[in-house]
Amino acid sequence: MKKVLPVLLLCALFLAGCAAPQATQTAATARPSADFKTVYAGELTTLNYLVTGTTVEQEVAANGIDGLIEYDNLGILKSSLASSWEVSKDGLTWIFRLRKGVKWITWEGKEYAEVVAQDWVDALKYSFNPKNASKTANIAYEALKNGAKYYKGEITDFGQVGVKTSDKYTLQYTLEKPIPYFLTMLSYVSFLPVNGKFLNEVGAKFGTDNKNILYNGAYIMSVFEPQNMRVLVKNEKYWDAGNVHIKKLEYKYNKEASTLAPVLFLRGDISGTGIPTASLDEWMKDPAKKAMVHPATTSFYSYFYAFNFDPKFDAQYEPDNWKIVVNNANFRKSIFYALDRKAAMITAEPYAPERRLSNTITPKTFVTNAGKDYTEMGPLAAIVARDSFNKTQALAFKDKALAELKGKAKFPVKMPMPYRSDLSDWSNRAQVVEQQLEGLLGKDFIDIIPVGYPATNFLGVTRRSGVYAIQECNWGPDYADPETYTDPFFPGGTYNWPEKATGYIEANGKGKYENMVTAAKAEVVDMTKRSNLFAEAEAFLINEAFLIPYAVGGGGYVATKLEPFTYPYAPFGMSELKFKGQIVMDKPMDSAAYDVAYKKWQQDRVAALQKAATSTK
């Protein structure tokens, strides 16, 4: 009650537009759960969550370090170490009040210090120092006032950067410009805290092993033996220990993990496994195995086939000829409508290929605005409603393209299409796509040339180097706003350089898509208008066939004892890497039970989203 008056004053100053802070969670009681065991092939190189950018390494941070906010299993943002927050009317200043009594714990489970607001300042000071080579610092420094200037060395006083403490438990961020989705960014590694004293003590050793970091989250890493195993145990001093049910997470390294995992699961040695596409038939035809299998959830990684507008491939594939045809919209549209995406998807998802197909770049249910899914907004609604595969339209656009390009381009057009030869799904899909497109459009029109490459530096030698005509690409979101899916196609991206397409340059010398996205980014007050502007930009990209939306990631089938829909759910960031809230069941769930659980989860989520939308008005 002591702080009611200043809080009231603050509320008078900072008007609506602040997200409603969640009520303090009632104390939960941990439910019984078996330990979680798994095998993995991708080893951690570092536990330093302030610098790493890889998902595997961020899993340690997701389970060992809490940030200001988190998501519940329905995808509703709620308080974590921040008990409340406010945002100023101009959207530039965010104030967070911390939960008191949260402790930093050593790997042995001993208390080291209390978590305080200064820890967030120290973390950013560390990651904003280029010498520390943080791969994720840009997400924070591009958002905070003077962050980019400090990183680039234009200013040297960190005090000018938009992060400071008002008192021991109050943290203030000042943004460079209003960011409507700023709260959602706080779930990412870039905004996690660190104890500055400990950081100074261990110096360059920070994060080199489990003993050289501190923990304030649900788990502590008790064992870290690279290329052998790692073990995380429940932090018994965790502030929300009642919601942590699995007491031990055991990871055993094996380079052939994807091959061995199904065998180990059947022997009861691990808690779950993905079912490789090549083995799926065997599992589905065996009643005993089928009873253990259910579909895996899809992710928000977006897959699409990109046309390259800045070709740099070998002369034998005639890049100059490609450059002529790719700038013809009818040529692109002929391929856009000719691609049978379902046939391609069967190579990866033989039992339910439609589940992963996506007609848009931004996946469905990624964001909603006033209860409406983003992909139902503006011109995207029509795109979502139809399948792009249309033989009649494909051939019609082909005829138009031939007429327009007569005498200008050589046919068949050579189209090198790289793929990773170590991935059997992708190898098969490359053959399917080649045969299907050439079969429909004719080998006298296009000559698709699948080119296999090894995994090592695949993207470096293909997509980033422009050594492709058409390529299957993907992109994952960084925050909960449609803007995140524009990054690959905005100038400066390394995907397909649509800004180099001819015929789309506007009066200001910039491309139409760039101008549309810039206008959308500038809208930070009216979120519905903002979403509509992004929807128009995305629809333009798709309707002009700069690329062909293909699928979302994830999917496939799993056999697992992890109870579904208990993990913190969010379409980006680290939430899905968390084990907080999860339960290891006695036996795996079959597809029928999973479908029931999924339907209930969807209903609960819709209700929760509506409730959250109502409470912020």
Add this chain to the structure above:
Amino acid sequence: MVKYALRRLWQSLVTVLIVLTLVFLLMRLLPIEGYFADNYDKMTPEQREAVLDSMGLLDPWYVQLQRFYGDLLRGDLGTSVVYRPNVAISEIIAIKIPYSVRFGLAAIVISLVSGLAMGVRQARDKGRLWDKTWTGYIVFINAVPPAVYLLFIQLYVTQITRLPILYRRDNPVSWILPAISMSLGGIAGYAMWMRRYMVDELNKDYIRLAKAKGMSNKAIMVKHVMRNAFVPMAQYLPTSVLLTISGSIYIESLYSIPGMGGLLVDAIQRQDNPLVQALVLIFSTLGIFGLFLGDVLMAVFDPRIKLEKQGGSR
């Protein structure tokens, strides 16, 4: 002998320097995207530069080379920059070497004892059932890719025998299958060469003389044939022992043994230049030293072999 050793030492040093410098330069020809794992697209140009700077890669190549040799002269193998950033390479290797050496030595002992015994028996029973059966084993091991039969052993032998499928330090029973798997190729190799060299020796005149003098077959085999047949094989024994440090790429990855196997491949793929250079230094030094020891061992076994040129007509 001393002159020979000094000359070999000098040659070895020059060889190692050439190899190291070549590898150093080749690593710096690799594309820079390899230093960023999956993050390249999401990083700003300033961040990419900061990462490269932190690895010392923005300096001219001759400055980097000078720094590398300077550290080496001080006994510093350097720090990993990608594989395990900020961890001393000596620390990484010190953890892994004991695993590889233990399994490697166990495999060598099993291979030598079993392989030599098999080869001797084959030579003695040349053309009979035993010889033909083990020849079949040797052909199988040499013809079938190890990846196939090793995975088969791991999956099906563990099922039948209930042996653990993965290595665990605290479970000695889990050490058995990896050690045996590692020795299978060696058994076939030692048996094959032992048989071959013994058969060659058995056809020589001095053996006929020994038989004519009334020596028993057993005495001929043990005192003459085996010893002479072993001489050419002795040359490679020191290298095999020393290079147990390099581990077995496939076995260690199959059974989750945290040894040295695959470390060099991993380091190259991740473009961890200091780690690659340190490993090349270690492996090339051990390989060269092993060859030297092999030559010495041959001279010990066979007094006719001289390591240095003698005066005279030849």
